[in-house]
Amino acid sequence: MKDHSKLDFQTKCVHSGIDEYEFGSVVPPIYQTSTFKFKSAQHGASLFAGEEKGYIYTRMLNPTIEAMENAIAELEGGYKALGCASGMAASHTIFASLLSAGDNVVCSSAVYGPTTTLLTTIMKKFGVETTFVNTSDLNEVNDAMKPNTKVVFVESPGNPTLCISDIEEISKIAHANNSLVAVDNTFMSPALQNPILFGADIVMHSLTKFLNGHADVVGGVVVVKDEATYTLFRKTLNQTGGVIDPFNAFLVHRGLKTLSLRMDKHCSSAIEIANRLEKHPAVKYVSYPGLKSHPHYQLGLKQHIGHGGMITFELKEGLEAGKILMNSVKLCQLAVSLGGVETLIQHPASMTHFSMGKDAREAGGITDGLVRLSVGIENVNDLINDLEQALKKVNELKPAIESV
Ligand SMILES: Cc1ncc(COP(=O)(O)O)c(C=O)c1O
Numbered sequence: 001m002k003d004h005s006k007l008d009f010q011t012k013c014v015h016s017g018i019d020e021y022e023f024g025s026v027v028p029p030i031y032q033t034s035t036f037k038f039k040s041a042q043h044g045a046s047l048f049a050g051e052e053k054g055y056i057y058t059r060m061l062n063p064t065i066e067a068m069e070n071a072i073a074e075l076e077g078g079y080k081a082l083g084c085a086s087g088m089a090a091s092h093t094i095f096a097s098l099l100s101a102g103d104n105v106v107c108s109s110a111v112y113g114p115t116t117t118l119l120t121t122i123m124k125k126f127g128v129e130t131t132f133v134n135t136s137d138l139n140e141v142n143d144a145m146k147p148n149t150k151v152v153f154v155e156s157p158g159n160p161t162l163c164i165s166d167i168e169e170i171s172k173i174a175h176a177n178n179s180l181v182a183v184d185n186t187f188m189s190p191a192l193q194n195p196i197l198f199g200a201d202i203v204m205h206s207l208t209k210f211l212n213g214h215a216d217v218v219g220g221v222v223v224v225k226d227e228a229t230y231t232l233f234r235k236t237l238n239q240t241g242g243v244i245d246p247f248n249a250f251l252v253h254r255g256l257k258t259l260s261l262r263m264d265k266h267c268s269s270a271i272e273i274a275n276r277l278e279k280h281p282a283v284k285y286v287s288y289p290g291l292k293s294h295p296h297y298q299l300g301l302k303q304h305i306g307h308g309g310m311i312t313f314e315l316k317e318g319l320e321a322g323k324i325l326m327n328s329v330k331l332c333q334l335a336v337s338l339g340g341v342e343t344l345i346q347h348p349a350s351m352t353h354f355s356m357g358k359d360a361r362e363a364g365g366i367t368d369g370l371v372r373l374s375v376g377i378e379n380v381n382d383l384i385n386d387l388e389q390a391l392k393k394v395n396e397l398k399p400a401i402e403s404v
Contacts, residue, residue: 004074009191010260017071017253028067030250034058060238064246068253069221072211075190075256076203078223080230082237083249087186087206089242090220091115092122094151094182094202097229097236101127104149106174108135108165110158110364111184112206113353119153120360132363135165136296138173145177154200155184156303160312160348160372161365162187162287164296167303171199186210186339191263193304201225207244209339210309212255213262217248262341262377266309269380273373274311276384282321282391284369286313309375310338312348318369321394322347325371328390331382338374343383345373 001019004012021029036055038044046052055061065083073081084090095118099105107119109132119130133140135154145152152174156165167183174181182202183195189210195203205211207219221244224230237243244252267290274288286293289300290307300307315321325345326334332343336352346352349368353361361367375383 001070009075012075013191013260014257016074016256017067017069019067028064028250028253030246031058031062031064032246033062058246059241059243062246062249064253065244065249068244068249068256071253071256072190072205072221073223075259076185076223077190077194077196078203079225079227081221081223082230082233083207083244083252084220084222084237085242085244086218087112087184087204087208087220088114088118089240090204090206090222091118091153091184092240092242093222093233093237094153094204095119095123095128096240097233098151098180099123099126099128102148103128103151104146105130105151105153106135106141106144106149106179107132107153108155108158108364109133109360110161110163110366111153111155112159112186113348113356115153115155115184116356116360132360134163135170136163138166138169141170142173145173145179147177149174149177149179152179152181153184154181155187156193157187157289157308157310158364159187160310160353160370162289162294162310162312163365164289164294164299164303166299167195167198167200171201175199187310188304188308189259189263189339191260192267192306192308196223196225198303202229207248207252208337210263210266211259211339212252213259213340214251214255215337215340215342217251217255219244219248219252263306263309265377266375267306269377269383270309270311270375271307272380273375273383273387277311277313277387280388280391282315282317282394284314284316286311288312311373311375312370313373314367314369314371315394317394317398319347319349321398322369322371324394324397325387325390328393329386330389331378331386332373332390338372340374341377343374343376343378345371348372
């Protein structure tokens with residue numbers, strides 16, 4: 001693999017993970033095979049014994065998947081990466097590898113809903129206890145640390161409130177307690193934020209979002225900093241089986257090439273939309289890390305180089321008005337997920353964060369009226385016009401809302 005360390009991130013997006021391939025193929029070929037033929041019985045035995053390097057079986061390692069993993073490890077500044085079947089499989093790989101019965105996890109209270117549920121159901125069933133705290137408040141993180149806390153799991157910006165947690169300071173607190181820090185970097189992508197630079201030990205992504213960027217893949221990835229963690233995680237992934245498929249890995253690798261360009265557009269459009277929404281009379285508040293009104297604006301400037309494509313906001317007339325808005329948009333599509341080229345709008349309390357239950361949502365600041373927007377790469381004026389015509393409908397239907 002060539003040394004790309006001196007190259008700019010834009011160039012790395014195009015070239016990372018790319019090696020010399022058979023027939024001079026410029027892109028990694030799709031090795032859509034479940035298994036690999038051994039040259040001899042001895043060859044097979046020595047591959048299994050780890051005496052020789054090579055491919056055995058796709059659940060264990062596959063060249064197309066490995067090319068994507070190498071690319072993402074390089075973009076995140078990690079040692080190696082592991083391609084998983086989904087973002088949830090990535091989180092599960094982290095928890096199942098590092099935690100045993102009797103251990104504790106400290107986790108951000110504003111995280112993707114099923115991450116909470118994974119910890120409070122499956123991991124709990126195996127004897128792992130979780131303390132959910134507002135990780136934007138360092139005192140809360142400090143107070144939550146226990147001798148048996150093995151992992152601090154941070155999502156920053158948090159889904160969907162977009163609150164920001166100080167990865168550098170949290171890493172110091174965790175390391176002083178001999179705990180590891182894992183960061184869900186899905187909302188920012190390595191184009192905007194590299195948690196490892198701030199001391200995090202593990203980074204994960206839902207590849208389904210910005211890294212693939214085209215809403216046609218479900219996948220996940222875990223990036224680690226050292227060989228021992230990589231070996232441990234690879235064993236877990238091999239045994240639990242939640243690996244990504246070669247074709248999906250190929251698509252993600254293709255998506256990575258335009259990551260930098262796409263993130264620039266997501267960011268420039270999102271700030272324009274956030275500014276417009278903030279001034280709109282029907283809007284109660286807007287949460288976007290690039291707005292000066294965001295409570296963690298300064299921290300964001302330290303930690304990421306762009307503020308991302310995600311906006312959350314609440315309308316003055318609450319949930320009923322939000323429903324009218326979501327039913328009235330024509331260009332923005334009413335769908336969960338995020339990070340694709342097309343703009344999506346959704347309602348976290350009844351959709352992505354429904355499984356958490358109301359109490360956990362309230363603890364994470366996820367109010368019933370909150371609407372989440374994933375800003376795509378369409379022309380920004382078209383998006384603003386669409387949102388404005390939908391907000392006009394909210395205004396027209398205000399008397400109907402008041403009678404609800
Ligand atoms: C921040 C975040 N992390 C993890 C996930 C889970 O990813 P997946 O749906 O690929 O399992 C999501 C999904 O929306 C997410 O938004």
